[in-house]
Amino acid sequence: MQEWRIIEHIGTHVDAPAHFTAGGRTSTELRPAELLLPAVVIDIAARAQRDPDTAITIDDLRAFERRHGRIPDGAAVLMYSGWGAKVGDPDAYRGTDAAGTLHFPGFGVDACEWLLRHRRIRSLGVDTLSIDPGVSTTFDAHLALTGADRYGLENLANLQQIPRHGATIFVGLIPYEGGSGGQARVLATW
Amino acid sequence: MQEWRIIEHIGTHVDAPAHFTAGGRTSTELRPAELLLPAVVIDIAARAQRDPDTAITIDDLRAFERRHGRIPDGAAVLMYSGWGAKVGDPDAYRGTDAAGTLHFPGFGVDACEWLLRHRRIRSLGVDTLSIDPGVSTTFDAHLALTGADRYGLENLANLQQIPRHGATIFVGLIPYEGGSGGQARVLATW
Numbered sequence: 001m002q003e004w005r006i007i008e009h010i011g012t013h014v015d016a017p018a019h020f021t022a023g024g025r026t027s028t029e030l031r032p033a034e035l036l037l038p039a040v041v042i043d044i045a046a047r048a049q050r051d052p053d054t055a056i057t058i059d060d061l062r063a064f065e066r067r068h069g070r071i072p073d074g075a076a077v078l079m080y081s082g083w084g085a086k087v088g089d090p091d092a093y094r095g096t097d098a099a100g101t102l103h104f105p106g107f108g109v110d111a112c113e114w115l116l117r118h119r120r121i122r123s124l125g126v127d128t129l130s131i132d133p134g135v136s137t138t139f140d141a142h143l144a145l146t147g148a149d150r151y152g153l154e155n156l157a158n159l160q161q162i163p164r165h166g167a168t169i170f171v172g173l174i175p176y177e178g179g180s181g182g183q184a185r186v187l188a189t190w
Numbered sequence: 191m192q193e194w195r196i197i198e199h200i201g202t203h204v205d206a207p208a209h210f211t212a213g214g215r216t217s218t219e220l221r222p223a224e225l226l227l228p229a230v231v232i233d234i235a236a237r238a239q240r241d242p243d244t245a246i247t248i249d250d251l252r253a254f255e256r257r258h259g260r261i262p263d264g265a266a267v268l269m270y271s272g273w274g275a276k277v278g279d280p281d282a283y284r285g286t287d288a289a290g291t292l293h294f295p296g297f298g299v300d301a302c303e304w305l306l307r308h309r310r311i312r313s314l315g316v317d318t319l320s321i322d323p324g325v326s327t328t329f330d331a332h333l334a335l336t337g338a339d340r341y342g343l344e345n346l347a348n349l350q351q352i353p354r355h356g357a358t359i360f361v362g363l364i365p366y367e368g369g370s371g372g373q374a375r376v377l378a379t380w
Contacts, residue, residue: 001209001370006194011364019191032377036360170226172362172375174201180191185362185375187222 008182014173015131015152019180020142027179030151035171037076037122039188040064041164045082048105052095055108055133061115068165076123076169077115080159081105084127087157095134102134109140116148123171125153125186153186162188198372204363205321205342209370210332217369220341225361227266227312229378230254231354235272238295242285245298245323251305258355266313266359267305270349271295274317277347285324292324299330306338313361315343315376343376352378 009015017024042064047054056079065071083104086092095103107124112131115121124131124145131152132141145152153171172185199205207214232254237244246269255261273294276282285293297314302321305311314321314335321342322331335342343361362375 001197001199002366002368004194004196004198004366004372006196007191008194009191035375035377036379170360170362170377172360172364172377174362174364174373174375176192176194178192182194183364183373185225185364187225187360187362189226 006183008176008180009154011183012153012155012157012186014171014181014184015142015146015154016179016181017146017149017151020139020146024146025149027173027176027182030173034122034151035173037074037169037171038072039076039078039162039167039169040068040071041078041080041159041162043080043164044105045080048081048083052103052105053133053135054105056106056111057108058111058114061111071115071119073120074122075119076125076153077121078125078153078156078159079105079107079127081127084157084159094129102129104128104130104134106133106136107131107141109144112141112144116144116150121150123151123153125156127156127159129154151181153184156186163190166190196373198366198370199344201373202343202345202347202376204361204371204374205332205336205344206369206371207336207339207341210329210336214336215339217363217366217372220363224312224341225363227264227359227361228262229266229268229352229357229359230258230261231268231270231349231352233270233354234295235270238271238273242293242295243323243325244295246296246301247298248301248304251301261305261309261311263310264312265309266315266343267311268315268343268346268349269295269297269317271317274347274349284319292319294318294320294324296323296326297321297331299334302331302334306334306340311340313341313343315346317346317349319344341371343374346376353380356380
């Protein structure tokens with residue numbers, strides 16, 4: 001039996017609305033029905049390999065829907081960037097440059113707002129450290145998502161193993177009292 | 191963003207085989223397929239209210255199967271004792287008497303071994319502090335379960351809300367490195 005000292009926002013974890021939005025819901029306030037969601041995976045791995053600062057756009061979402069069908073309402077929309085393969089090398093995973101700026105892909109705010117408005121998503125998830133691209137200093141996707149009372153999923157693993165459309169994810173968020181999010185085991189079935 | 195100091199075995203949590211069995215598997219070694227299980231609920235709440243030291247017997251399991259059908263292979267078998275209603279009052283939940291002995295129900299070792307041998311269960315779960323009854327000093331059910339490379343679930347909540355037979359549970363165990371178990375969000379669907 002061991003004791004752990006854990007920062008809420010390391011490893012695979014949830015960003016609750018309270019993490020970025022004053023008065024937002026905390027970990028215990030996310031309902032079980034919000035933790036079991038249809039999931040789609042937007043694959044930008046090829047582009048991200050060429051440009052680590054790339055962001056998911058509305059065009060990416062439209063291209064996804066032409067190929068895989070409409071993103072269901074209430075879904076978790078997950079970015080697969082290939083960054084999970086770098087997780088054993090913290091510098092590569094963070095993409096830190098000489099000036100200390102981070103470089104990894106994320107969601108553009110326009111895509112985030114389009115998904116909130118037109119697909120009524122429950123969550124955005126990424127296989128990187130942050131919903132926003134590493135270069136962001138304004139955290140627009142975080143603010144749009146949590147401002148809409150939705151939660152984020154960061155440091156997801158193994159997204160290449162799940163279908164692009166048709167999986168269901170279970171978000172096993174530990175209900176930290178007053179938590180701004182926290183560790184969550186996320187598993188997919190299909 | 192907060193930091194938590196957490197003992198692995200508080201709240202709703204998993205007892206990994208390593209918690210009671212030398213050389214047993216740790217938290218990261220439990221496979222995803224072991225964390226998504228058919229569940230049955232053995233309701234002993236009426237008896238436990240009269241006798242807090244009561245234990246689930248093989249007769250209880252046979253009575254369950256006569257009424258609800260065979261316990262599926264590879265299931266999680268969950269005890270509903272009604273103890274969850276006491277969780278806001280630590281003394282009542284522990285059932286501590288004047289001598290410091292704990293009193294709450296659990297699994298008898300015979301029932302545990304019968305389930306391991308004849309129903310090839312994956313897990314035992316309880317709505318109390320321990321798989322074994324509170325009065326146990328030898329932890330026979332823990333030893334039988336973890337010795338068979340199976341895991342326990344303790345401090346489960348809301349078992350009265352799920353069907354006695356036919357639910358599926360997702361055990362969202364945080365994969366603590368070298369963990370003897372740890373916090374897990376457990377949700378049921380049916």
